[in-house]
Amino acid sequence: MAALIDIASWALILGGVAFSLIGAYGMIKLSDVYARMHAASLIDTLGIGLIFIGMMLQAGFTIVTVKLVLVLVFILFTSPVATHALARAAINEDVLPVVDTETERQMAASNKTKSSEFGT
Amino acid sequence: MLQAISLAAALTAFWVLLSGYWIPLILCLGAASILACVYIARRMEIIDHEGHPIHISFQGITYFPWLLKEIVLSNIAVAKAILKGGSAIRPQVLQVPASQRDALGQVIYANSITLTPGTVSIGIDEGVITVHALMDETADGLRTGDMNARVCRLEGDPDPRRIAGGGQP
Amino acid sequence: MMYAAAAAGTAVCMLLVLARSIAGPNIFNRILAVNSFGTLAVMLIAIYGFLTGRPEFLDLSLVYALINFIGTIAVTKFVTFVGMGEGVERDDMGDI
Incomplete structure (x- = not known):
């Protein structure tokens, strides 16, 4: 039984590290900031998720598992908020996504906050 | 009111799980801080259906x-x-x-x-x-x-x- | 052994992300890279706690996750509104 849990932990942790490596490689390779956000969300979801589940299996039913779940849930709740805030800030500063057609470009630009709403 | 009770229960669980101590002094401090949190949150009127959505928990x-x-x-x-x-x-x-x-x-x-x-x-x-x-x-x-x-x-x-x-x- | 491998992999990821944060053409690439770097640091702290057999390190990683989120939001708000107090009342879509 213990050996089985060890094997499962190994698989989960290696999977998490693999997803994190692919995400970090994507951060280097992809072309613009919006595309890199997808690579970053790879790290934020399955990368950290699989590693933490693997460590939960090792910890068993203890307070350590509860803390791992807390950290994981917190990351899962906050990372989309941070990504969305970053995307809106980028649009407000006229950093638009690189897309094929002009209509799509306009679609993204239409989300810009009007300059009158900023005040002075 | 239901949301305030639910918030207090969640905070109690959070305190107990993160502290792990069962000394009377620590427990009293925990109870005091939970009551203060719920009181401040009620005064700020941030425990409504948006801040503490218990109506979606079953779905x-x-x-x-x-x-x-x-x-x-x-x-x-x-x-x-x-x-x-x-x-x-x-x-x-x-x-x-x-x-x-x-x-x-x-x-x-x-x-x-x-x-x-x-x-x-x-x-x-x-x-x-x-x-x-x-x-x-x-x-x-x-x-x-x-x-x-x-x-x-x-x-x-x-x-x-x-x-x-x-x-x- | 398992944790050493995981820590090594995480460290390699951190190097790659750090390279992006140095090379990034504009400020948004840097904020994104630093946010990912924070997430990886949370991972590394947790793994290091298991590696040395001291799971109390998880408290540190919880605090680091909190600070990482608040820091990202604060820097983003600062870049957009050039000040921490602006934009709350005038922007009908919220702060950010």
């Missing part, structure tokens, strides 16, 4: 496992696309309708879109969410409107498919 039992499954599937798709590169990646912008009744449902929908790799919500306006997608596959998955209908059901909306078929408005 969430079916929604969140489905969301986890979607996250795993699109993670694998995006990882494949990054490794393959070239023509597999075609960044695009699309707009999808968000037919939830109130702001909380639309926030849950937009955050679910962002949490799923391959799609990032870059703006919400008047029930329309602008999405940046990394590839055709993830964009088409969003255009079917499946996630929209499921978030409507999570909120207890009786008619989730008001806008038939989803897609471009």
